[in-house]
Amino acid sequence: xxxxxxxxxxxxxxxxxxxxxxxxxxxxxxxxxxxxxxxxxxxxxxxxxxxxxxxxxxxxxxxxxxxxxxxxxxxxxxxxxxxxxxxxxxxxxxxxxxxxxxxxxxxxxxxxxxxxxxxxxxxxxxxxxxxxxxxxxxxxxxxxxxxxxxxxxxxxxxxxxxxxxxxxxxxxxxxxxxxxxxxxxxxxxxxxxxxxxxxxxxxxxxxxxxxxxxxxxxxxxxxxxxxxxxxxxxxxxxxxxxxxxxxxxxxxxxxxxxxxxxxxxxxxxxxxxxxxxxxxxxxxxxxxxxxxxxxxxxxxxxxxxxxxxxxxxxxxxxxxxxxxxxxxxxxxxxxxxxxxxxxxxxxxxxxxxxxxxxxxxxxxxxxxxxxxxxxxxxxxxxxxxxxxxxxxxxxxxxxxxxxxxxxxxxxxxxxxxxxxxxxxxxxxxxxxxxxxxxx
Numbered sequence: 473x474x475x476x477x478x479x480x481x482x483x484x485x486x487x488x489x490x491x492x493x494x495x496x497x498x499x500x501x502x503x504x505x506x507x508x509x510x511x512x513x514x515x516x517x518x519x520x521x522x523x524x525x526x527x528x529x530x531x532x533x534x535x536x537x538x539x540x541x542x543x544x545x546x547x548x549x550x551x552x553x554x555x556x557x558x559x560x561x562x563x564x565x566x567x568x569x570x571x572x573x574x575x576x577x578x579x580x581x582x583x584x585x586x587x588x589x590x591x592x593x594x595x596x597x598x599x600x601x602x603x604x605x606x607x608x609x610x611x612x613x614x615x616x617x618x619x620x621x622x623x624x625x626x627x628x629x630x631x632x633x634x635x636x637x638x639x640x641x642x643x644x645x646x647x648x649x650x651x652x653x654x655x656x657x658x659x660x661x662x663x664x665x666x667x668x669x670x671x672x673x674x675x676x677x678x679x680x681x682x683x684x685x686x687x688x689x690x691x692x693x694x695x696x697x698x699x700x701x702x703x704x705x706x707x708x709x710x711x712x713x714x715x716x717x718x719x720x721x722x723x724x725x726x727x728x729x730x731x732x733x734x735x736x737x738x739x740x741x742x743x744x745x746x747x748x749x750x751x752x753x754x755x756x757x758x759x760x761x762x763x764x765x766x767x768x769x770x771x772x773x774x775x776x777x778x779x780x781x782x783x784x785x786x787x788x789x790x791x792x793x794x795x796x797x798x799x800x801x802x803x804x805x806x807x808x809x810x811x812x813x814x815x816x817x818x819x820x821x822x823x824x825x826x827x828x829x830x831x832x833x834x835x836x837x838x839x840x841x842x843x844x845x846x847x848x849x850x851x852x853x854x855x856x857x858x859x860x861x862x863x864x865x866x867x868x869x870x871x872x873x874x875x876x877x878x879x880x881x882x883x884x885x886x887x888x889x890x891x892x893x894x895x896x897x898x899x900x901x902x903x904x905x906x907x908x909x910x911x
Contacts, residue, residue: 500811501804502840505550505821507749508793509714511662513822514593515550516811517836520752520798520824521598521665521720523565524555524872525901530908531561531571532580536876538587543875544829545591548836551822552588553665556600557656559648561909562612565602565672567901572597572652578659585660596663596716597656599649603673604634604682605758609902611909615641617676617683617690617699622758624858642689642699645673650706653717663716666703669754674700675722678739679731697739704746718750718796719743723783737787744792752796752824753784781810785819798824804845830871831881852887859891866890 505513528534544552558564558571572581588595604622606614607630614632622631637645653664668674676682677699683690689698700719708717723736740751780799788795797820801807807823828847829835838844850867854860870890871881 509749513550516822517549518551518822518824519544519549519829520826521553522555522826525566525568527568527570533584540876542587543833547833550593553596554598557597559652563601567905581659594662596665597661598665599652600667601673603676606632608632611906620682646703646706649703650710653707654710657711657715665718667720668700669720669722671758681730708747716749720752723753723755740791748793750794754798794821796822796824802828802847804839827868830868863887863891866894
C-alpha cells in the first residue's frame with residue numbers, strides 16, 4: 473500500500489532551521505553608536521573626508537556641494553565628513569578649497585549643513601591648514617613647523633618653499649582653528665574634525681622629519697604634539713558640549729624616521745583626557761601617499777588596507793574614545809571584520825569610506841540590503857606609480873563633479889582625459905583665487 477509522504481515532508485521542512493542570507497542580517501555596521509558627548513551616530517559607516525575642489529567664487533560652498541552632500545546623506549551613512557575647509561584665506565590645499573574664517577558669510581554654510589544632515593546622520597566639517605603642502609600656483613607663502621621643503625621627485629617645484637612659523641604665529645593659528653570650529657557650529661554642522669594627518673600642518677609639527685624646532689613646539693614627542701593638544705583644548709573651549717570634536721591622525725607617516733605607530737598610540741592616549749569624541753586613523757602624506765594605497769615602502773593596496781585595520785584594532789584596545797579607520801575600504805567583508813577584534817568583541821567603532829562612495833553613493837544602503845557588497849574601483853596601470861596615483865584621484869574627482877550636478881557616477885571615465893581636464897581646471901581656479909585675494 474503506497475504511503476503519502478507529503479504531510480510528513482511538510483512537517484520535517486517546517487522544523488528545519490531557516491538560515492537567512494547572512495548579508496541581510498543586521499550587523500554591527502548598522503547599529504547606532506553613542507559618542508562620548510552623548511550624541512549618537514545612527515550607524516557605523518562614515519563618508520570619510522574627500523577633497524571635493526568645488527568651492528564657488530569667494531571660496532564658499534554653493535549648490536554643487538549641497539547637491540553632493542544631499543546625495544550622500546540619502547545614501548545612508550551615519551556620518552558625513554566634509555573635505556578640507558581651510559581656516560585661513562592664504563593657506564589652501566588647492567585653488568577650489570572652501571574657506572571659513574571670522575567675517576565669512578555663514579548663509580552658504582547653513583545651506584550646506586542642512587543638506588549634509590538631511591539624511592538624519594551627523595555632518596562634521598573637517599578643518600585644516602596645509603602648511604608646506606601649499607601649491608606654488610596659488611601665489612602664497614608656505615609656512616610650517618620648520619623650513620623643510622617637500623621632496624617629491626619631479627614634483628617638488630610645484631610647492632612653495634616653507635618658512636618656519638614664529639611662536640606668535642603658532643598661537644594665532646590655534647586661535648583660527650578654534651574660531652572656524654565655532655563658526656561651523658553656528659552654521660549648523662554637528663561637529664568638526666581637526667585634520668592632523670596626511671602631511672598637513674599639524675602632522676608637520678608631529679613628525680620629527682619636518683619639525684626641527686628647539687622651542688616648546690619641537691624636540692620631544694610631547695613638545696611636537698603640543699600644537700595639536702593646545703588646538704584641541706582651544707576648539708573645545710569655543711563649542712558646546714553636544715558639538716562633536718574629532719581628530720584625524722596618521723597611524724604613521726610611512727617614511728623612515730617619521731611619525732610612527734608608537735607615536736600615534738601615545739597621542740591617542742593623551743587625547744583620551746581632552747573630551748575628544750572620535751579619532752580617525754589613516755596614514756601617509758604627499759611624499760608617501762599611503763592613504764591612496766601607495767607608500768615609500770611599496771606595500772600594495774590590499775596589504776595597506778589590512779594594515780590600517782589591524783593597527784586601528786590595537787589602538788581601539790587602549791583608546792578612551794571610539795576609533796574610526798579609513799584606508800581604501802570598499803568591501804563589506806573587510807568592513808565587517810574591522811568591527812570585531814581577535815577575541816570576538818568590538819574592535820574599531822566606525823568605518824570610514826571615501827573613494828568607494830564617490831563611485832557608489834548608495835553604498836551604506838546597498839550593504840544594508842545585502843547587495844553590491846564589493847565596489848569595483850578603477851585601477852590605473854601606468855608605469856609611473858606616482859602619476860598613476862594622481863590619475864586615480866582625478867578619476868574620483870570626475871565622480872564627485874558628476875554627483876554635484878545630480879548625475880550618476882561614470883566608472884569608465886578615461887584616466888588621461890581626467891588628468892588633463894583636472895590640470896586645466898586647477899589653473900583656471902588658481903587664477904580665480906588670485907583675483908579674489910587681490911580684491
